[in-house]
Amino acid sequence: MGANTRFDRLSDFERHKANVRVECICGHRGILDAVKLRRWFFCHRWSDAVEVLGAHLRCSVCLGRPVRVRPTVERPDRPEWMMHEHDWKRLIQRLRN
Incomplete structure (x- = not known):
């Protein structure tokens, strides 16, 4: 990732x-x-625009909205989230109803 990215x-x-x-x-x-x-x-x-990400995300500690969003090369801290295709199928089914 370059400085102009x-x-x-x-x-x-x-x-x-x-x-x-x-x-x-809260620091989380x-x-x-x-x-x-x-x-x-x-x-x-x-919309997947970065400026509106915070409207759909919440802190798992204080339930507040994120104040900062940035790129990182770190690994996800919850890799099991939506890991299997059946998780996605359940989500789509839930959203259709």
């Missing part, structure tokens, strides 16, 4: 093989898999 959409994270680091005002941070997060947003038909 822009991350405006989740597809930019995916293209540069970066994950998404989100930080809350999370590393999200950019590919899974992009698919999650696609299933919900939400």
Whole structure:
């Protein structure tokens, strides 16, 4: 990732093989898999623009919204989230009902 690389959409994270680091005002941070997060947003038909990510994410500690979103090469801290295809099928079925 060069100094002039822009991350405006989740597809930019995916293209540069970066994950998404989100930080809350309480100090908690999370590393999200950019590919899974992009698919999650696609299933919900939400915009994948970085400036609106915070509207759909919450801190697992204080339930606050993220104050900072940035790229990272760190591994996701919850790799088991939406790991299997049946998880995605259940999500789509739930969203259709």
